[in-house]
Amino acid sequence: MAEMDTSSGGGHKKGPGVKKGKKLSTRVDLTPMVDLGFLLLTFFVFTTTMSQSTAMNMNEPKDDPNQQMKVKNSGAMTILLGKGNQVYYYYGQLMPETISQDFKSTTFKGIRELILEKKKSTPIDDLMYIIKSDDKSTFKNAIDILDEMTISAVPPGHYAEVAMVDVEKMLIQKTEEANGIK
Amino acid sequence: MPKVKLPRKSTTVDMTAMCDVAFLLLTFFILATKQKPPEVLSVKTPTSVSSKAAPDKSILITLTKEGKVFLMLGDETRKDAIIEDFNTTRGLQLTPAELAKLKKTEYIGLPVNQLKSALNATQEIPATAMAGIPTDSTNNELAFWMRSVTNAYKGEDQRKLQEMILVKGDGEALYPIFKNVKEALKANEIFKFRIVTEGEQVPMGSELYKTGKDEKH
Numbered sequence: 351m352a353e354m355d356t357s358s359g360g361g362h363k364k365g366p367g368v369k370k371g372k373k374l375s376t377r378v379d380l381t382p383m384v385d386l387g388f389l390l391l392t393f394f395v396f397t398t399t400m401s402q403s404t405a406m407n408m409n410e411p412k413d414d415p416n417q418q419m420k421v422k423n424s425g426a427m428t429i430l431l432g433k434g435n436q437v438y439y440y441y442g443q444l445m446p447e448t449i450s451q452d453f454k455s456t457t458f459k460g461i462r463e464l465i466l467e468k469k470k471s472t473p474i475d476d477l478m479y480i481i482k483s484d485d486k487s488t489f490k491n492a493i494d495i496l497d498e499m500t501i502s503a504v505p506p507g508h509y510a511e512v513a514m515v516d517v518e519k520m521l522i523q524k525t526e527e528a529n530g531i532k
Numbered sequence: 533m534p535k536v537k538l539p540r541k542s543t544t545v546d547m548t549a550m551c552d553v554a555f556l557l558l559t560f561f562i563l564a565t566k567q568k569p570p571e572v573l574s575v576k577t578p579t580s581v582s583s584k585a586a587p588d589k590s591i592l593i594t595l596t597k598e599g600k601v602f603l604m605l606g607d608e609t610r611k612d613a614i615i616e617d618f619n620t621t622r623g624l625q626l627t628p629a630e631l632a633k634l635k636k637t638e639y640i641g642l643p644v645n646q647l648k649s650a651l652n653a654t655q656e657i658p659a660t661a662m663a664g665i666p667t668d669s670t671n672n673e674l675a676f677w678m679r680s681v682t683n684a685y686k687g688e689d690q691r692k693l694q695e696m697i698l699v700k701g702d703g704e705a706l707y708p709i710f711k712n713v714k715e716a717l718k719a720n721e722i723f724k725f726r727i728v729t730e731g732e733q734v735p736m737g738s739e740l741y742k743t744g745k746d747e748k749h
Contacts, residue, residue, distance in 0.1 A: 377544075379547070380550070384551050387551060391557050391558045403585075404580065404731045405582060405585065405698060406584075406727045407582070408699075408724065410714060410717070410723045466738075483707045485706065486707075489578065489707060493578040493703075497582075497729075500581055501735060501739065503739035
């Protein structure tokens, strides 16, 4: 590729015979220049912001003790977030008799179908997802579950974040012990 | 022996055009994209399917993995007013020199009792060594900072303020800290704010994906 033609005349030109000794060619090889160009290009592509951070909207309800929202048992689904990315859920209210069957656990992948199922089988006016987070769950868990609400197109106003009650905390603890989750 | 030499074609490729293209692309990338500012606090945000871009100028509340809370007042027009308001309402009695120094800091991440001594210290405390703004229910200083923020924006379109309040949390930060931050915002009647997340593709086949497709057609 590189061509430093030091021969007389340089390339195709046919000079009138060799008079002056060495006539250096004016051809410059541009390969390293191109290499440099692409190197700098790659550098800038990777260090500048191509993926912009997005912002997710959060709507917090006003904590008005007078305006306790009434939720129908048939339309309610409670989703609880525990440590270690565990998700627990139950429908309606926890009855002491059937507590062991009702309290189920799943993962984030599974919860999407369950949310969708519930949404399809309930009239929209009764639909309410109650989200409760354990103190050991992470910020990511909370955001992911809110994201799941958006992915399943649950309209805002049909899900709410509430504090956990002792019964639920105890249930989570028992389930964790039973499953050996640290 | 044949006297006619075989006509030889040149095997060299002229690289000029290639070089031009490379430098054109380079110029495009330099001018069109922005440099990522070196982040003092490394926070790995969770992902979300939201497609709204995060605003450049914002009142940013950062939650680190260890559960520390930092505040960055990105709006230069109000920064001075907010800090001065905080000084008067909390009775910090900072001298003008200390106030000026505080106004220049990027991150506010110290409890009130450490603030004065830190501003007088000769060496700047790096953000990673700061204790963070306390947010526990007994002493939610973040609520007081946000009170100063809302005071600075009083009488203006509140939606502008809502769009500027951003919470950027590390995915591994524990939930109670986030709850305390929410409490601090609620105490100041801020019910709508935004969370900085990384973009994520809308999962195929989901409801949101279907509505997105319908909108396009």
